[in-house]
Amino acid sequence: MDPRSEVVLRQKDYLKGNVLFIHAPSDNLISTLDQSVQSSIWTWNYADHQAQVKQGYTSFFGTSFPQEAYDQVVIFVPKSKELLNYVLYEVASHLPQGAQIFLVGEKKGGVERAAKQLKDYGQTKKLDSARHCQFWQTTLEKTVPHKPLTDWLQKYDVVNDHISLSIYSLPGVFSQNHLDVGTGVLLPYLEQVKSGTLADFGCGAGIISCYLAKLNPSNIVYALDVDAFALASTKITFERNNIPTHQLHTHAVTGIEDAPCDLDAIVSNPPFHQGIHTNYAASEGLCQQAKLHLNANGELWIVANRFLNYSILIEQYVGKCTVKADQQGFKVLYANNAKF
Template identity: 45%
Template sequence: MDPRSEVLLRQAGLFTGDLLLAGLPADDLLAELPRAWGWSWHAGEHQHLLARFGERCSFDVQAPPAAFDSAVLFLPKSRELTDYLLQALASRLAGKPLYLVGEKRAGIERAARQLAAFGKPRKLDSARHCQLWRVDVLDAPDTPVLNDLARHFTLELSDGPLQVTSLPGVFSHGRLDLGSALLLEHLDGLPAGPLLDFGCGAGVIGAALKRRYPASPVILLDVDAFALASSRLTLAANRLEAQSIAADSIHAAPVGLAAIVSNPPFHQGVHTDYQASETLLRHAREHLATNGELRLVANSFLRYPPLIERHLGHCQTLASGQGFSLYRAAIRQ
């Protein structure tokens, strides 16, 4: 059981009515709270919950429409996303309690101050290096319009300006990160055929690929519902079309890809996590066509070249700069 869930269960007597659990972990919490519903924006966790609890858990950037007597937000990493989620929940809870739970090292005490916009926050419990806070919503705010919270910026690329839209919580919200900037400079010469942007974020790489290779189908894959929503907005802003897949690993991608292009994540919340990237490198060959290739940008200190050599063959460093390296490996018969 996740320690945040354990803290909630210490106060289980508070949750006797219809309860919404927002951002819940993929554990047994829904089994322990039979009147609870889950709202997830993490595709991997949602799949685990869906397999066990069926329609009691939704995957979306919007809260499920059903009425509830209280809600718990599991603290996300992003302050902007926390703001949006708290407002979205509080808008449905006039005169009702809203709870916030999170790890101390994730900044739960700082985040609890954000509850003051809706009433007087109270700390209810502290255990397992986590805290549980409550606010009784006095004046429900207006329901936030997610797209109104988007940040828009323009990238001046060699083939013209690219419009980018990012939503709260998306990696490198409102700006181009250094790794993606390096990757954008080295998208030439990809083989013809389906192209996958793995860990698409706001869709910068995927949109650039589709514009540069209009005859090639482009697929954007990400674990985060807010990232996929952002990527669709980015594509629409540039009048481009691509397929999107919500998944937490390369296993959900199609086979026969001409190329996998990625600036893969290695952080999950406050924890460092390389699993998605390492799974990508171990199984990329299964999804690439003969003569297909991988192009991956990463922090130079990450020891990806040995993994690439082991699973894909010769690893070429195409470029390095500002702490990042761009690697290429091609599949040969």
């Protein structure tokens, strides 16, 4: 069991009534609680959502607070301070005054900083500290009016050769307020990507997806991500750059195994973090399984930190790997799905 869940269980007597667990890990916490607690989960992580549904839990996947009535919420602290601001505001716009809000997180994950954010909504106290985690409680002293999701967007512009894009990104999305270095290294090479039906694996705010769509109006782009906020950001970025809606298909995925097949190309700046922890499963899975989703002569394009030696996996599972660029600490890797 996740250590944060273990700390919640240590204080389970505080939980009463209809309780919403926000951003909870996919473990057996819910099944371990007393039957007097009616539990459900709100998560923006599709992999966690799928795992929770499989266990029989009531799980809501998306960017918005579920349309249900709750007595209490337990927030598992997200990595992003901005995302926690959004979550706390959503909670305060849906719960009645006097409702209980609990916060749990790892010390190295910023739980003490998060507790300071919680204090904006009521008097806050620490209930427990164990397993390198902390558990906090507050009574909601003020409610706030609902704000639309678009009020939380950050915008920045990306200009590369003859293509200019305005990027719109929601809290918690990778590289929310600036173009990250890896994607910046990759962009000049996107003109070499085979046209047709393409996938952007780990789409984030939609920079690569939009660029591919702008390059050729006949391109159809599948934007794939585990994060509901990333998928929503990509949709908004497409809309506000006036790209035809038929060019974009957004799909929540647990990994590359959920991608469509017969793709002409997969392009990715793959993630290698899950929360505050390093996790190479998604990116390594991409290298190992991309071939299954590419058509004959389909292409794989990856940009990754120089120290991540994905070329070995690509050579083993896809085809000959070519280093198209090696600069600013990043490599652009290319392979073709032709028989070898």
